[in-house]
Amino acid sequence: MSKIFTYLRINKNNKSYTKLQEEKIINYVKEHNLQIYHNIEVEINTPSEEKNIMELLKSCQMNSTLLVYDLNVFGRTVERILEIVKFLLESKIRILVIKQNLDLVDNNDMLTKMILGMISMTIALDKELMSLRTKEALTAKKLKGESLGKPKGTIQKSKFDKQRDKIEELLSVGLSVRKIAKLLGYNNHIGLNNYVKKRNIREQSSSLEELAS
CATH class of the missing domain: 1.10.10 (Arc Repressor Mutant, subunit A)
Known part of the structure; x- marks a missing residue:
């Protein structure tokens, strides 16, 4: 079996979420009788610090497995999450996600392709909805007689x-x-x-x- 790494996102401003990750990972490891090779912990208190995730995840070995609580630990935007997931899969690192019950094997796996496709669609939809919200908000202001710009x-x-x-x-x-x-x-x-x-x-x-x- 490949070496298993765990990844924990630590935020001093959200200690309850950090604790939740720890508990769920520990329970999962016990339930599946897994042997953890190394625990990766990254402290991220501001969005700008998310760039540190990529550097630390590079310590994962090729053909290893990364165990995380949920996909949100990779970022606070869908685009960031997709970027890191793709990076890991391209590095031949399997991703086990406890909360979403996902097993992302590699870029050639059909189910993984479908999941990544859905994430990409979510990004496109979110951008389209944001554009629509902006246009509708501007139109509403214009109808109220408020000046724009x-x-x-x-x-x-x-x-x-x-x-x-x-x-x-x-x-x-x-x-x-x-x-x-x-x-x-x-x-x-x-x-x-x-x-x-x-x-x-x-x-x-x-x-x-x-x-x-």
Whole structure:
């Protein structure tokens, strides 16, 4: 029989879930009279720490078996779970999942293929539903007369901001936006022209020269 590893996801903010994993794994091992080769424990308290899962699971040996309580221990999104499950199966690691009663053998196993297909469908469906919820929420706001997007008059950051002083200086000596764009290395003067207009830079400068055609 292949070497059996157990995997435990530890979260200090959810100690009851950690304890539940421990109890279920211990009971499963006793019930099936399994010999555990090594216990893998990963502490994950924030979503950003989930990247550590992949590194630690690399310690599992090829042709070994990984015993977990449920699929949720691999991630907090379906996409993350699918990513790690695929990684393990491609590494020839069998996955036993207690809660969902799953035995994911390898990529060539028909049942495993069906399960992975269902997970992929869930991801696609979730994205589609999220898109629909967003559209419906925006439509509802529009029907209520609420404004969408940023408040009118909001000025966003621009790539031209870092050279604003230089732009103002060149405008004040009478250079056109087209020439300023060329001088400062911008390929298209139209963007700079819009930048100058929206921020009333020309009015703030001492130059009254019209924009070149």
